[in-house]
Amino acid sequence: MAQALAESGVRGIAILDVQQDIGDQSARDLGQQTGIDALFYRVDVRDADAVGQTIKSIVDYFGGIDILINAAGIAEYVPPYPPIQYFIDPPSQLQHQSRKLPH
């Protein structure tokens, strides 16, 4: 998704993830491939304070946020057919916690 946004002409992209190595590599690759300003911030989205501080840093750097995509998560089931229970009672702590966040 970040790649598609970069190729569509956005000025900059901030990637947030809990995995430092993958995030660093993704931002580096994106910047080199597209020439846009791509930054990585390590943050656990379950930590509301850390998310707030990171958002502030991004706004300070870029001057604002026009598009925000929340795709952090854990794919617990693989195709072809996840159990219907998955949609009724999300099993991961992240999915429970994310409902409490105001973002």
Ligand SMILES: NC(=O)c1ccc[n+]([C@@H]2O[C@H](COP(=O)([O-])OP(=O)(O)OC[C@H]3O[C@@H](n4cnc5c(N)ncnc54)[C@H](O)[C@@H]3O)[C@@H](O)[C@H]2O)c1
């Ligand atoms: N890929 C799909 O087709 C698809 C379809 C429907 C729903 N989903 C859901 O979307 C979510 C993301 O799927 P994906 O395929 O992009 O998975 P992915 O594993 O490619 O990416 C998810 C990213 O979220 C990060 N992450 C996990 N917990 C985090 C946390 N607490 N804080 C910050 N980052 C965290 C992981 O490190 C990972 O890089 C999952 O919940 C998945 O079930 C995916």
